[in-house]
Amino acid sequence: MYRLVPRKIRSYVARPWRVRRVAPLDSSDPHPAPALAVSQELARTTELLRIEIGERQRAEQVRLQLLNRLVYAEEEERRRIAREVHDQCGQDLTALKLQTARIKAECGGHAELHRRVEALEAIATQLDQDIDFLVFELRPTAHEGLDLRVVLAKYVQNWSAHFGIPVELHAGEMSDGRLTSKIKSTLYRITQEALTNVAKHARATHVDVILGQSSDHVSLAVEDDGVGFERGDVSVAGQGLGLLGMRERAGLVAATVQVESAPGRGTTILVRVPMPTPATDRALA
Numbered sequence: 001m002y003r004l005v006p007r008k009i010r011s012y013v014a015r016p017w018r019v020r021r022v023a024p025l026d027s028s029d030p031h032p033a034p035a036l037a038v039s040q041e042l043a044r045t046t047e048l049l050r051i052e053i054g055e056r057q058r059a060e061q062v063r064l065q066l067l068n069r070l071v072y073a074e075e076e077e078r079r080r081i082a083r084e085v086h087d088q089c090g091q092d093l094t095a096l097k098l099q100t101a102r103i104k105a106e107c108g109g110h111a112e113l114h115r116r117v118e119a120l121e122a123i124a125t126q127l128d129q130d131i132d133f134l135v136f137e138l139r140p141t142a143h144e145g146l147d148l149r150v151v152l153a154k155y156v157q158n159w160s161a162h163f164g165i166p167v168e169l170h171a172g173e174m175s176d177g178r179l180t181s182k183i184k185s186t187l188y189r190i191t192q193e194a195l196t197n198v199a200k201h202a203r204a205t206h207v208d209v210i211l212g213q214s215s216d217h218v219s220l221a222v223e224d225d226g227v228g229f230e231r232g233d234v235s236v237a238g239q240g241l242g243l244l245g246m247r248e249r250a251g252l253v254a255a256t257v258q259v260e261s262a263p264g265r266g267t268t269i270l271v272r273v274p275m276p277t278p279a280t281d282r283a284l285a
Contacts, residue, residue, distance in 0.1 A: 068252060075185070082138035085131060093128045100124060133162045137192065148184045149174060149211065152191060156209055163199045171211040179218065180276050186253050187211075187220050187271065190246050194222035194269045197242045202226025202267060213275075220271040228261040246271075 100121045107114040136158055149171040160167040191209060198204050204226035212219050243259060246269065250257045253273050261267040 078138040082135045167207045169209045174213045218273045222269045225266045
C-alpha cells in the first residue's frame with residue numbers, strides 16, 4: 001500500500017518538521033505589522049463609537065427632560081389661561097346677557113328693535129358657548145384623577161356638539177389604575193390634537209375614537225372618513241406641526257405614533273403606549 005503513495009508526497013511527509021519562534025507583536029513599534037495596525041484601528045474606532053453612543057444617549061436624556069419641563073409648563077399655562085378666561089370673560093358675558101335681557105324687556109311694541117336685541121342675545125349665547133368650549137379644551141382634565149374613558153367620552157361629546165361632526169367612542173375594559181397621570185394626559189392631548197386636525201382639514205362626516213388595553217400596552221386610534229392626504233405630504237394644510245406635536249408628546253411615555261392616510265380614504269392616527277413598569281417609570285421620569 002505504501003507504494004501507491006506518490007514519491008513526492010512520501011518525501012514531504014517524511015521530512016522532519018521544524019518549529020520556528022515568532023516574535024510577539026510590539027504595540028510600540030512605529031511601523032507595526034498589518035494585522036496589528038488593523039487591530040489598533042478597530043480598537044480606536046470601537047472606543048470612538050462607544051463615546052459617541054454615550055454622548056447621544058446623554059443628549060437624548062437631556063432632550064426628554066427639557067420636553068417634560070416644556071409640557072409641564074404648557075399644562076400649567078393652560079390651567080392659568082382657562083381660569084382667567086372663565087372668570088373674566090364669564091363675568092363680562094353674564095353682564096352682557098343681563099343687559100340685553102333688560103333692553104329686550106323695555107322694547108315694548110318696537111318689533112324691529114326687539115328683533116335686533118334677540119340677534120344680540122343669540123350672539124352672546126354663542127360667544128358664551130365658544131368660551132366654555134375653549135376653557136374645556138384648555139383645562140388639563142385628563143390627569144386630575146378621573147377615569148380616562150370618562151374624560152374622553154365627555155370630550156368627544158362636547159367636540160361633536162361644537163363642530164357638528166358625529167363621533168363614536170369605542171372603549172374596552174381597562175385597568176385605569178395602572179395608567180400614570182402622564183400617560184392619561186398624553187392620550188388625552190393626542191386625541192385633542194387629532195380631532196383638531198379633523199375639524200380643520202379632514203372635511204369628515206364621521207369620526208371613530210378607539211381606546212383599548214392589552215397586557216403590555218394601551219392603544220388609541222382616531223379614524224375619520226375625510227379627504228385624507230398623501231403619506232409623504234404631511235405638511236398639507238399645516239398638518240405637519242400637529243403630527244410633530246403628537247410624536248413629541250408620545251415620546252415622553254415611550255409611545256409610538258403611526259399615521260395611515262390616502263387621498264379620499266380618510267386618516268387614521270394610531271398610538272401605542274407600553275404599560276408602565278418600575279423600570280420604565282424610572283427611565284421616563
